[in-house]
Amino acid sequence: MATRGERMQAHVLAVLQQNRRSLSAYDILGALRQSNPKLAPPTIYRALAALTENGKVHRLESLNSYVACDGHHADETRVLSICDDCGAVAETAAPDVMNDLSKLAATSGFVPSRHVVEMLGQCGDCATPEAPK
Amino acid sequence: MATRGERMQAHVLAVLQQNRRSLSAYDILGALRQSNPKLAPPTIYRALAALTENGKVHRLESLNSYVACDGHHADETRVLSICDDCGAVAETAAPDVMNDLSKLAATSGFVPSRHVVEMLGQCGDCATPEAPK
DNA sequence: TGCGTTATGTTATAACTTAACATAACAGCA
DNA sequence: TGCTGTTATGTTAAGTTATAACATAACGCA
DSSP states (O other): OOSSHHHHHHHHHHHHHTOSBOBOHHHHHHHHHTTOTTOOHHHHHHHHHHHHHTTSEEEETTTTEEEEOOSOOOSSOEEEEEETTTOBEEEEEOHHHHHHHHHHHHHHTOEEEEEEEEEEEEOHHHHSOSSOO | OOSSHHHHHHHHHHHHHTOSBOBOHHHHHHHHHTTOTTOOHHHHHHHHHHHHHTTSEEEETTTTEEEEOOSOOOSSOEEEEEETTTOBEEEEEOHHHHHHHHHHHHHHTOEEEEEEEEEEEEOHHHHSOSSOO
């Protein structure tokens, strides 16, 4: 339907895919301004909204930033593990977690439409010091 | 240790406890300015940081807002269910979920220090229409 | 009382997000 | 082709959320 809208989305996605770390909307804006100095925030936010909507990008609620989805797609909420040290973000499917959450919601009559599951901490690489003190 | 800091924290907490809904930092600021017009944002954010730190307040990452903890305290991460319609926030302990997350972290060597688990959707009251169409 | 420590006040600004409206690209049809 | 409706993008402006940096004041203790 929208072929023209996808151009901007592709640019934004490309920038995100060049990074293991999450980027803020303004990081993306800065990157894309190198080739198009007149870009304004709403354009970026619109692209991000579309990409998030259709699962190509995840928003990290705890950091107000964005990462490209790793691609192995199942239309299912992922657990996002975010390293406080190096910023790397890993994405994991966790059917068990989602199951538990569904049960929990059912118990109280809550009808969930969106889940946010994030872990902050240290990734394996950063947690294992190469030269311990 | 800090007896003097706790005064501001108590005021902030009191405002939050008067609401089932979450409040933004600026909502709180507005409320407290009625009795102290010169209050500035950093004061609120500092109080919120302290309260969040010691578990008396939860931050809703997906809404950038804050709720008082419901009090039944176990020093454990809670699942927060947030109603898109009425704004009510419910807090639930979910050992299963936390367990699953720990296992998942262990698998990848991730060392979590903080968990964020939020469900957005409709609470029981709002999901059950009184007069169905 | 004087000193070190920590909270608070104050000013300013940074960072994140969206509203609102103007313009331009495209799709389909007369 | 040229009109027209639709949707994306540009543009301006502002709203919202959060923090840096430094000044001041309260407190605890020697």
